[in-house]
Amino acid sequence: MNNVNRRDFLKLTGSSVIGLTFGSVALRANAQEQVALDNPTAVALKYVHASEVDGQNCDNCQYVQGEKGKEWRPCAFFPGKVVNAKGWCAGWVQKAG
Numbered sequence: 001m002n003n004v005n006r007r008d009f010l011k012l013t014g015s016s017v018i019g020l021t022f023g024s025v026a027l028r029a030n031a032q033e034q035v036a037l038d039n040p041t042a043v044a045l046k047y048v049h050a051s052e053v054d055g056q057n058c059d060n061c062q063y064v065q066g067e068k069g070k071e072w073r074p075c076a077f078f079p080g081k082v083v084n085a086k087g088w089c090a091g092w093v094q095k096a097g
Contacts, residue, residue, distance in 0.1 A: 008044050032080070032081075032082070033080065033081050033082070034072060034081065034082055034083075034084075035047065035075075035078045035081040035082065035083055037049070039078070039081070041077060041078060042078070042089070045077060045089035045090045045091050046089060046090045047078075047083070047087060047088070047089040048087055048088055048089075049083075049084040049086065049087045050084070050086050050087065050088075051086060051087060051088030052088070053088055053092075056088055056092050056094075057085065057086050057087060057088055057092075058073065058075065058083045058084060058085050058086070058087040058088065058089075058092075059073075059085040059086065060094065060095050061075075061091075061092045061093060061094070061095060062093045062094065062095040062096060063075050063076040063077055063091060063092075063093065064076075064083065064085070064095075066082075069085075070085065071084065071085055071086075072084060072085070073085060077089065077091050
């Protein structure tokens with residue numbers, strides 16, 4: 001089980017709230033730059049460009065927006081940035097449906 005300290009939890013929670021306030025249209029319109037691995041939010045969420053967790057990747061996460069099948073797509077956790085569809089972070093949640 002991953003241990004998340006209080007500071008990381010607050011970063012995750014704050015990033016989630018900020019990210020979720022943007023609509024999917026705004027995310028698609030603003031997302032252009034690939035999220036860097038040293039981005040503070042990426043570090044807090046342990047984001048990687050290639051998932052090492054079976055069955056979990058950005059492509060099947062509910063927070064990733066945009067057209068399925070594209071290599072880089074907008075994510076609610078990283079406003080104005082795109083994540084790799086094969087990536088993963090600690091905020092991953094299975095997409096419904």
